[in-house]
Ligand SMILES: Nc1ncnc2c1ncn2[C@@H]1O[C@H](COP(=O)(O)OP(=O)(O)O)[C@@H](O)[C@H]1O
């Protein structure tokens with residue numbers, strides 16, 4: 001496998017604040033790499049440096065074997081970009097936007113037309129191809145922008161929060177398309193603040209907080225890395241006090257959610273034993289008892305909070 | 310195909326020019342402005358001063374038409390596209406900043422040439438006789454390139470507020486008209502006026518137009534053409550260099 005994105009020490013400073021702070025990572029060919037972080041963490045700034053929109057203050061990025069600063073055109077020829085804010089030309093039709101992209105990527109006219117009809121069909125916009133983009137809904141615009149990014153069949157696709165603020169239908173369609181593209185060999189770099197999305201889609205995720213990478217690994221591994229914390233969900237057939245629960249041996253905390261109690265613990269086994277003892281002693285029968293798998297959310301929260309200065 | 314090669318980038322610049330024409334030029338208000346501005350100026354000139362011959366004034370009018378139309382729209386394109394975030398799209402495409410700037414220049418050059426030819430035709434219908442057609446054509450071609458490069462130079466300050474740029478460009482464009490021998494013949498200008506006039510490319514274009522219509526000129530024709538060509542080269546290289554530096558600040 002070859003490295004498709006090689007970011008090394010990327011740094012961007014805006015005024016006094018460091019938006020991206022010595023970020024280094026690699027993305028291998030064929031991967032879906034998720035760049036995960038809360039708002040303002042520096043995901044967009046990193047993506048813009050990788051795609052040659054803004055220059056880094058220090059550090060280098062090599063994309064598909066070309067340095068983005070010294071050979072920008074050759075690097076850009078090989079990837080497609082779905083930027084954070086929608087940016088098709090509103091005064092042009094979907095078809096005209098795609099033809100423009102075709103020309104900017106140097107496709108012969110006939111090839112651009114073939115690709116455009118295929119892509120518009122794929123994103124469900126073929127019927128409305130001659131309508132100005134102005135009249136499109138947000139989801140339609142985003143699907144068009146995805147099609148525009150794919151016109152030249154790029155090996156690598158950058159997407160900056162491609163589903164944020166979209167309706168469920170467009171979101172599902174875009175995620176399914178990304179999976180298909182990846183199966184056909186496209187490498188995908190995707191930023192998101194949605195843990196669930198990263199978990200379902202990505203082979204590896206890099207977690208960024210306040211401009212710094214705090215972890216890079218497969219979602220499953222990130223989850224097991226925080227296996228120190230477990231959650232147990234329990235409910236009883238009668239009211240019991242939260243203090244009694246959180247006072248139990250090995251229980252870290254107990255929070256009420258609806259008719260259930262969510263219990264955090266470092267030791268699952270010990271907690272379940274004490275819950276059973278508790279139920280016998282207080283003659284409160286256990287109605288449900290579930291152990292919850294750690295979620296990427298937990299990993300994310302822990303990782304981003306641990307790094308708090 | 311080498312995407313970074315000159316001919317490939319030239320083709321992509323042409324794609325940008327077509328996009329500009331479609332979005333920014335073939336628009337009702339822009340076209341109406343382009344056609345009516347010279348028409349109204351003709352009327353104003355016809356009703357105005359009688360001290361100077363009409364053919365003298367109309368030559369100046371042709372000069373002004375080309376200058377104003379070739380610099381009318383292009384300074385605002387980057388601010389508009391910066392605001393609409395389409396500039397970010399272009400910046401992530403395999404086109405150089407030079408090609409983007411050149412594409413914008415092609416569009417404004419074509420717009421300037423089109424409207425100026427209409428103006429010349431109106432002038433000829435009003436009885437003006439064209440004595441040196443080829444010279445006029447060459448002059449319009451070079452000057453259109455030159456003025457569109459000026460239009461792009463006016464767009465260099467990296468603001469995304471179109472009205473700022475329009476204000477700034479008016480501040481620069483109008484004084485230029487007064488030092489370029491449009492209202493006052495060069496041979497009647499004071500020495501300091503003439504000293505300013507030689508630095509305005511519009512001076513040489515107006516001189517050429519005057520030659521084409523009245524057979525009189527202040528500078529030798531070849532000097533006029535050479536001066537326009539040199540200005541064009543300097544402004545084109547200059548605007549590309551400056552835009553390359555300021556482009557990241559627009560994102
Ligand atoms: N053009 C800019 N000028 C000044 N500050 C910026 C600019 N772009 C981003 N920032 C700042 O950099 C930080 C990272 O922003 P961004 O990369 O957009 O984060 P994310 O995409 O992860 O939400 C934020 O604090 C943001 O305010």
Ligand SMILES: [Mg+2]
Pocket residue numbers: 040043044045084160161
């Ligand atoms: Mg962002």
